Amino acid sequence: MASTSGTVGSAVCRWCSRLRFELAPAAATFGLTGLSWLHHATGFGWAEHAMYGVATAATGALTTGGLKFRNRGATAIGIGGTAMALNTWIGAAMGPSVPSLIAGGAVTIASYGVYVPWLVKARHERIALQIKAAKNGTLPEGLGVNVGQPGVTGDSEEETALRRALVALGVPAQDVSRIVFTDTGWHAAVTLPPGRNTSAEAVIARRRQLEANLDLPGKLRLAVGAQANQLIVRMQTFDQLAEPVAWPGPAVTSAEQPIPIGVYPDGSQILLDLMSGHVLVAGGTNMGKSGAVNVIIGNLAACSDAEILGIDMKPGALELGPWQRNMLALADDADGARQLLVRLKAEMIRRGKYLATLRGPKGERVRKWTREHGKYLVLIIDELAELLRQAPDVVAELLTLMQVSRAMGIRIIAATQSPSEQAFGGKGTDARQQYGTRIGLPVNEPTPINMIFGTGAYGMGWRLDWLDLPGKVMVSSERYNEPNEGRCYWINDDQITSTSLQFARYEVAEPPTDPAEPDPDPDPEPDRPTPPPPPSGGGLASxxxxxxxxxxxxxxxxxxxxxxxxxxxxxxxxxxxxxxxxxxxxxxxxxxxxxxxxxxxxxxxxxxxxxxxxxxxxxxxxSAPAHTPADTSPTAEKENSACPASR
Structure with a gap:
């Protein structure tokens, strides 16, 4: 009960604080009325009547003088003072009574009739001045710094700080949605005024200054809202993703299922829809790119309807090599990559011709590969930029696969730490449109961000430079179309080894014990095995x-x-x-x-x-029943038809 009362009281106080300018006349009137009732309770005589009469006469004289000399200020003060004096005189003389309440109500209504037009005009003039200054450029020195003015308040400390910070930045908010508080911080949507320097992108570019103006604990995150002039403000006061999140193991059994690759601060999983298209994984050096790729492969290894192929441009396939027993093919140099892409293109053509022969239940042509037609093929490319640097001639095959292979059940997951024009096909070609899902890890500059997520992404809030820890990620896909910070699962070497062994499909030759020091002497030819002697009564002699x-x-x-x-x-x-x-x-x-x-x-x-x-x-x-194979050895009396007995 006490907790509920405290919550209600806190809400009422916030409401009164936000509307203190609007409530000022009513508060003054009822406050004076209450004091007059207190005066009545302590005793009220002729001396008090005389005092109130003199005060009323003085304010009346001020009103008359203001009207006579056309002084609006003196007239307004005189009228207001006369009304207050009469209201207080009636309350002190009669105490709590109907006449006193009527007098207080009449004075309140009259005061609002004068006060509201003035308040509205003052606010409009101030906001118009700030908007005009923001449109013209930098605010004059001092303008917007003194924000303790009517209208620059909110229903909470955070909203007030946000409004004042925006005013100091030269972008006064037209509206701020009610702030929503969560376990990790708070967020709100701000409607900004129209203008060249008041757009959401312009505010995002000045995030550090806005964060300094706010002077609130936490990390500020900004993004463009649903409207062009809407700014999404998120303040993260507690980072639930500060510690690595351990990979829980394979979570899917089919490539058609969404693959969980990490978590968001609210605990929801980051899901990768492999069926929606190819995947791009990009980020800076040592920022978690390999970990994200390994988590994807670990889930694909458990999918019975998918075959994995790999291209690892590090000599010896250091990144993808641990998964070799789960891969149909693995290339670790330019020549191997060429052969693999050519084979994959040939398989794509074969599958396309096969689909052309299929018909649906109503005779319609089948245009999409499903698990019923055969296994999906998933090509993992580690370091896409290095592949195209070492083997620029594979661009044609790779682009053809990216543009055509989706319908044939082939997916490409490309990882790179150097997103550039060359990595996406070179000048005149932009293969980024083929990546239905783009996974961005921390980078330090805006140029790679726009290369990963598209032109203008940096200004729209896809700020990979705000990601402060390896493994933190932003994902753009059909499922996720707004920037949101998450963290990829952390998978260690033991998990990679155990998962690879658990779902092993192919034999991997053991490496030589000391490949750096080969034996100078050639291996002797193995002795030819001596055929066993034929049993009696048969064999080659008979x-x-x-x-x-x-x-x-x-x-x-x-x-x-x-x-x-x-x-x-x-x-x-x-x-x-x-x-x-x-x-x-x-x-x-x-x-x-x-x-x-x-x-x-x-x-x-x-x-x-x-x-x-x-x-x-x-x-x-x-669990099969005992079974004895039939003896297929020929007897001495029965000749083998394939090898008749010599005579």
Missing amino acids: GRPLLRAVPTFPDGSRIPENRTAVWEALQKAGPDGLTKPEMVAAGLAGHGTSLQGPLSQWVAKGWVDDTGKRGQAKVYVF
């Missing part, structure tokens, strides 16, 4: 081939050689089963052709059970 039992699945079909090791390992593991990381760590034959394919087939046929888990990884347990 003209029959040496055959062995062929391993088969429970349905009688033959087990391919590259699947045999995995099948036998699952049989030997028994009820404990194996996870994919354990299979990869054991170096099983056949895992280089992707474990996901055969395991999914065996689960679908009921030969392997995948309902269990060990940690976060699925456990695959052999």
